[in-house]
Amino acid sequence: MADIVFGPVPSRRLGRSLGINNIPPPKRCSYSCIYCQLGGTKILTIERRQFYDTRILRKALSKKLSEVNEDDLDYITFVPDGEPTLDRSLSEHVKTIRELSDKPIAILTNSTLISVEDVRRDLMEFDLVSIKLDAASEEIWRKINRPHSSLNLREILDGVKIFRREFPGKLISETMLIDGVNSERSEIKRIADELSKIDPDKAYIAIPTRPPAENWVKPVDEEKLVESYEIFSESLGRDRVELLIGYEGAGFKIGRDPVRDLLSIATIHPIRLDYAHQILSKSIHDPDELIERLVNSGEMKLVKYRGRTFLVRRRREICED
Ligand code: SF4
Incomplete structure (x- = not known):
C-alpha cells in the first residue's frame, strides 16, 4: 500500500x-x-x-x-x-x-x-x-x-x-x-x-x-x-x-543574477520584450545581448501576439506538481 x-x-x-x-x-x-x-x-x-x-x-x-x-x-x-x-x-x-x-x-x-x-x-x-x-x-x-x-x-x-x-x-x-x-x-x-x-x-x-x-x-x-x-x-x-510549465519560480525582481531572474519571471508569465528590455537595462549594460543569448541557447523564445513581441520560456519535460 x-x-x-x-x-x-x-x-x-x-x-x-x-x-x-x-x-x-x-x-x-x-x-x-x-x-x-x-x-x-x-x-x-x-x-x-x-x-x-x-x-x-x-x-x-x-x-x-x-x-x-x-x-x-x-x-x-x-x-x-x-x-x-x-x-x-x-x-x-x-x-x-x-x-x-x-x-x-x-x-x-x-x-x-x-x-x-x-x-x-x-x-x-x-x-x-x-x-x-x-x-x-x-x-x-x-x-x-x-x-x-x-x-x-x-x-x-x-x-x-x-x-x-x-x-x-x-x-x-x-x-x-x-x-x-x-x-x-x-x-x-x-x-x-x-x-x-x-x-x-x-x-x-x-x-x-x-x-x-x-x-x-x-x-x-x-x-x-x-x-x-x-x-x-x-x-x-x-x-x-x-x-x-514545469519550472520553479523565484520572485519577480531583477537582482544580482539577471539571467536567473528573467527566466524566473518568464516561468510564470510571458514578458513583453520592451518590458524585459526596460527592467534588464537597470542592472546590465547590454540587455539585447542577454536576450539574444537566451533565445539562441533555446532557453527562451520570442513569440508575436497581436502586434507585440513576448519573451516566453521554452517548455521542458519536468513538472513540480
Ligand atoms: S487524478 Fe483524476 S482528475 Fe486528476 S488528472 Fe488524473 S484522472 Fe484527472
Missing part, C-alpha cells in the same frame, strides 16, 4: 508541502483525464467511502512530523492517486491534522463532487482549495476529462460558484491545455469567462509535462501559451493568471 503521508515535495503553487495520499491504489477517480500522469482510471466512480481509518493518518503524520523540520513546510496537501473528495473521512482527517500541526492545509480536487453539499462542507475545512477547469463546453469536457457518466458540467460549475461564495479560504484553479483538444481560442475564452464568474484568487494555466495516460496527448506550444495567458488576463486581470 502507498504511504499515506509523503514528501516534503516542492511545488510552485504551494511551496514545500507534505503530501497526503488518502486514496489508495488502484487509481480511483471521477475523471479519466487523457493527460493524467497516473495513467487510466481503474475505478471510475463518484461514490464516496472511507479508505483509511483516521488513526492510520494520525500515526503516519506524527512519525513524519518528527522527521522533518516543520518550519520548512508551507502546506500539508491532499494530493492523492485519484480524487481526494471521494474520501468520506476527509473532514475527520483535516481535524486530525489540525491537532498535530498548525500548518495550512490544501487540497487539489477535480471539483466534480462539489455540487454535493457534504463535499462542499468538507472542503470548507481547508485553507486552500485548488479546482480543475479544463473545458467549458460539454463536448470538449467529455473528450479531455472523460467523466463518470452521471456527472454534469453545468452542475459542477454551479457547485464551484456556490462554494466560492461560502469559502473564506484561498481558491485557485488549474486549466490544462492540450493541443487540438481544448486549445481553440473560442474554448479558452469560454473557460476564462467561466473562471471570471468563479473569481479564483489565482488561475493557473498548465501543460502536461509528465507522460500522459494517452500517448497522443501533446502540450500546446509557446504561441498558444501566450495567447491563452492574454485571454485569461483579459477576463481575470494579469496579476491573477500564472503559467505552470
Whole structure:
C-alpha cells in the first residue's frame, strides 16, 4: 500500500508541502483525464467511502512530523492517486491534522463532487482549495476529462460558484491545455469567462509535462501559451493568471543574477520584450545581448501576439506538481 503521508515535495503553487495520499491504489477517480500522469482510471466512480481509518493518518503524520523540520513546510496537501473528495473521512482527517500541526492545509480536487453539499462542507475545512477547469463546453469536457457518466458540467460549475461564495479560504484553479483538444481560442475564452464568474484568487494555466495516460496527448506550444495567458488576463486581470510549465519560480525582481531572474519571471508569465528590455537595462549594460543569448541557447523564445513581441520560456519535460 502507498504511504499515506509523503514528501516534503516542492511545488510552485504551494511551496514545500507534505503530501497526503488518502486514496489508495488502484487509481480511483471521477475523471479519466487523457493527460493524467497516473495513467487510466481503474475505478471510475463518484461514490464516496472511507479508505483509511483516521488513526492510520494520525500515526503516519506524527512519525513524519518528527522527521522533518516543520518550519520548512508551507502546506500539508491532499494530493492523492485519484480524487481526494471521494474520501468520506476527509473532514475527520483535516481535524486530525489540525491537532498535530498548525500548518495550512490544501487540497487539489477535480471539483466534480462539489455540487454535493457534504463535499462542499468538507472542503470548507481547508485553507486552500485548488479546482480543475479544463473545458467549458460539454463536448470538449467529455473528450479531455472523460467523466463518470452521471456527472454534469453545468452542475459542477454551479457547485464551484456556490462554494466560492461560502469559502473564506484561498481558491485557485488549474486549466490544462492540450493541443487540438481544448486549445481553440473560442474554448479558452469560454473557460476564462467561466473562471471570471468563479473569481479564483489565482488561475493557473498548465501543460502536461509528465507522460500522459494517452500517448497522443501533446502540450500546446509557446504561441498558444501566450495567447491563452492574454485571454485569461483579459477576463481575470494579469496579476491573477500564472503559467505552470514545469519550472520553479523565484520572485519577480531583477537582482544580482539577471539571467536567473528573467527566466524566473518568464516561468510564470510571458514578458513583453520592451518590458524585459526596460527592467534588464537597470542592472546590465547590454540587455539585447542577454536576450539574444537566451533565445539562441533555446532557453527562451520570442513569440508575436497581436502586434507585440513576448519573451516566453521554452517548455521542458519536468513538472513540480
Ligand atoms: S482528475 Fe486528476 S487524478 Fe483524476 S484522472 Fe484527472 S488528472 Fe488524473
